[in-house]
Amino acid sequence: MKERMTKIGTDAKQFWSSRTKRQKTTYIGSAVAVVIFAAFLTYFLSRTEFVPLYSDVSRAEIGRIKEELDAQGVPSQIAPGGTSILVPKERVDDLLVTLAAEGYPNTGTIDYSFFSQNAGFGTTDNEFDVIKLGAMQTELANLIKGIQGVKDANVMLTLPTQSVFLNESVQSASAAIILNTEPGHQFTEPQITALYNLVSKSVPNLSTDDIVIMNQYSEYFDLKTSDQSIGTNVVSQMELKKTIERDLQRKVQMMLGTMVGQDKVIVSVTTDIDFKQENRQENLVDRVDEDLDSLAISVQRITESFSGNGAVAGGVPEAQDPTDNRTNFVEGNNANGEYERVEETVNNEVNRIRKDIVESPYKIRDIGIQVMVEPPNVNDIASLTPGVEEDIRTILETIISTSIDKSYVPADVTDDYWQNKIAISTQTFNGKMTPAPQTAEAVIPWWVYAIGAALLVVIGILIVAYFRKRRQEREAEEAMILEEQREALHVEDINLEQETEATLRKKQLEKMAKDKPEEFAKLLRTWIAED
Numbered sequence: 001m002k003e004r005m006t007k008i009g010t011d012a013k014q015f016w017s018s019r020t021k022r023q024k025t026t027y028i029g030s031a032v033a034v035v036i037f038a039a040f041l042t043y044f045l046s047r048t049e050f051v052p053l054y055s056d057v058s059r060a061e062i063g064r065i066k067e068e069l070d071a072q073g074v075p076s077q078i079a080p081g082g083t084s085i086l087v088p089k090e091r092v093d094d095l096l097v098t099l100a101a102e103g104y105p106n107t108g109t110i111d112y113s114f115f116s117q118n119a120g121f122g123t124t125d126n127e128f129d130v131i132k133l134g135a136m137q138t139e140l141a142n143l144i145k146g147i148q149g150v151k152d153a154n155v156m157l158t159l160p161t162q163s164v165f166l167n168e169s170v171q172s173a174s175a176a177i178i179l180n181t182e183p184g185h186q187f188t189e190p191q192i193t194a195l196y197n198l199v200s201k202s203v204p205n206l207s208t209d210d211i212v213i214m215n216q217y218s219e220y221f222d223l224k225t226s227d228q229s230i231g232t233n234v235v236s237q238m239e240l241k242k243t244i245e246r247d248l249q250r251k252v253q254m255m256l257g258t259m260v261g262q263d264k265v266i267v268s269v270t271t272d273i274d275f276k277q278e279n280r281q282e283n284l285v286d287r288v289d290e291d292l293d294s295l296a297i298s299v300q301r302i303t304e305s306f307s308g309n310g311a312v313a314g315g316v317p318e319a320q321d322p323t324d325n326r327t328n329f330v331e332g333n334n335a336n337g338e339y340e341r342v343e344e345t346v347n348n349e350v351n352r353i354r355k356d357i358v359e360s361p362y363k364i365r366d367i368g369i370q371v372m373v374e375p376p377n378v379n380d381i382a383s384l385t386p387g388v389e390e391d392i393r394t395i396l397e398t399i400i401s402t403s404i405d406k407s408y409v410p411a412d413v414t415d416d417y418w419q420n421k422i423a424i425s426t427q428t429f430n431g432k433m434t435p436a437p438q439t440a441e442a443v444i445p446w447w448v449y450a451i452g453a454a455l456l457v458v459i460g461i462l463i464v465a466y467f468r469k470r471r472q473e474r475e476a477e478e479a480m481i482l483e484e485q486r487e488a489l490h491v492e493d494i495n496l497e498q499e500t501e502a503t504l505r506k507k508q509l510e511k512m513a514k515d516k517p518e519e520f521a522k523l524l525r526t527w528i529a530e531d
Contacts, residue, residue: 015473030462037455050077050086053095054105056152057083061105068104069095133157140202144177147195149185154178157203173203174210181215189224196223217262219250237275240362245269252369252399256392264374264429272366274405282355304341363405369396370423378428389424396422482513482521 019027054065059082066085069076074095077086087095099105137155144153160171177199181187187195196208213221222243249269256265371392377383397418401409410417513520 026462030459033455034459037452041452048075049089051089051092052079052084053087053092055079055084057085057105059083065099065104068099068102072098129159133159136203140199143198143202144179144195147191149182149187150179151182152180159203160205171205172210173206175199175203175206175212177211177213179213179215179221187221192221192223195221217257219253220246222246237273237362241271241273244273244364245271248367248369248399248403252371252396255395256371256373259391260373260376260388264376266372266429268370270368270370271364274363274365274408275361276363279356283353298345298347300343300345302341302343305338307338363407364403365405365408366421367400367403368421368423369400370425371396372425372427372429374429375426381426381428384426389426392424393419393422396424478521482517482524 016024053076054062057065062078062082062085066076066078069085069087074087074091078084079086137157140157141153141155144150144155154177156176158174160173192213195213196211199211199213200206200208208223211223215221246269248271249267252267252269253262253265256267259265373384373389373392375381375384400418400421509520512523
């Protein structure tokens, strides 16, 4: 064994020393590439890929799931934020089924199935009321989740306590609902009405006026009312003012949130509303045609003329009788001259317009919009470019100019007039919740596979060339040994020598070496190995 190892070492040294510098560099580079590629494949193929098993779950529930996975010996990781747990990718489906069979995740909610599973006589009235309230909230939340665009829903109900006296009035219930809606989804008015009716009909003594619905972006979904008496008292006026400000705030919030991000802008709107209502009646007369002096219905013209000498009616009125209204004249004579009288009476047609005007119950006299914007780089206030701020001012100026009643806008309005109603502040929002980063699945790029395939081809070519070279060298070495053996076994033919068993064996070996050199070489190797 020692001789064989020595021979192998000697052969390796001879092989290495007989190689050129280029061949040595190729061999070393190939060996290093093989080692690096093997390490690369070992790292990526042996690495455990973790993917989310449950997301958006309470931290207490994540803790219970973590304990259960540790008890089963399943490796797991807690994602940043503590609301998601990661497990190996190949075991996700198996763990989902296994944990579901054991009641995980258990959100702690109570539905109507609780009564059939835990029915008993030891429950007090207060405990039963609490369980019933929790079951109603859970079932109502499940109903709302079935609406398109709603991913999750949290429902809080407030039920009045029932009095033991029959003469007391029944109190009303109330409901507060927070929806987790899909980004960009817009609910139509019929959908909002249906949602209010669903909640109102699911809870006894719950009016739509006592329901508040909002989403995760603090956007309210209000039910449109058909009340025509709005603005007739102080309460309704304040409600109308809040409604106008809220609608303007939501529109501005949605528009600017789309521009800079929903969590990077805060909008506040204040309004000054004139609730003075005016009822008046107008009786107007206007021409029928603008180009004419209207239309003449009837025309009467009287023309009188006189010229020449003669007695004419006239003279000095009698002064002694003041009661005759100066209608009696003393005859005159020898009056000379000319007399002409023209009289024209025209009756024209006109438009007689009567208007009974009831002014709007409110008018917006003034609007102020205050906006706080967080810059893209929270550490650099100047990262909000002046162009973006100017666009925000232009948008707000357009909203204000189209919302204020034109009767309250000065005739000589300037840009400063609108700019004074807008306030934009660039600040860093402190205390804002940062969402947990989503764990992305590791994906090996295509070029890694291409490099790996190329390395495999190069390694295969080098291995084939190496073994071919070794086989050629081995065959040459065997041929050399066989030639030496032939020379050693060559004996001159002596006819006078007696033929013995030894000479006969020599002849047989010589004949075998000539006719079948390969078998002869094998036979020699066998003898050498036995020695």
